[in-house]
Amino acid sequence: MSVEWNDSLFLSHEIMDEDHRKMAALINKLYLSVNESFGKEATCRAAQGLLEFSRAHFDHEKRLMERHRYPDTMRHLWQHRELLDELSSLIYGLEGSSANIKADTIEFIDKWFTIHLRDSDAKLAYFLNNLDHDSEARPTA
Numbered sequence: 001m002s003v004e005w006n007d008s009l010f011l012s013h014e015i016m017d018e019d020h021r022k023m024a025a026l027i028n029k030l031y032l033s034v035n036e037s038f039g040k041e042a043t044c045r046a047a048q049g050l051l052e053f054s055r056a057h058f059d060h061e062k063r064l065m066e067r068h069r070y071p072d073t074m075r076h077l078w079q080h081r082e083l084l085d086e087l088s089s090l091i092y093g094l095e096g097s098s099a100n101i102k103a104d105t106i107e108f109i110d111k112w113f114t115i116h117l118r119d120s121d122a123k124l125a126y127f128l129n130n131l132d133h134d135s136e137a138r139p140t141a
């Protein structure tokens with residue numbers, strides 16, 4: 001159980017790629033904690049680290065989308081919210097009575113990460129990489 005970093009996740013956008021690589025490492029840290037039974041506290045800390053980094057990364061993508069008036073912003077932000085909600089409820093469970101992370105949570109994180117990057121983030125990176133910088137610099141009437 002691990003997220004494998006490969007070319008299909010690489011979007012030719014330096015900042016996004018760097019963040020995604022860090023996200024993959026934090027997901028793997030969470031999986032390691034589960035696989036090796038590091039215990040509830042360690043798993044909770046790993047999930048919190050992933051949540052905080054994801055939040056910062058999503059804020060950055062949101063600023064890029066707003067600055068460049070990305071047409072599919074609402075759907076994209078809704079997908080970000082889905083992961084944040086899943087991680088928040090995982091942490092809530094671990095802080096409460098849950099002994100460990102559920103298999104369907106792992107499956108959700110796994111699928112979310114690869115599908116969101118290959119589809120939504122790939123479209124956003126393509127849009128950002130193909131902006132017409134000349135017209136962007138021109139003041140609007």
Ligand SMILES: [Fe+2]
Nearest residue numbers: 016020061121
């Ligand atoms: Fe992203």
Ligand SMILES: [Fe+2]
Nearest residue numbers: 061076120121
């Ligand atoms: Fe995204």
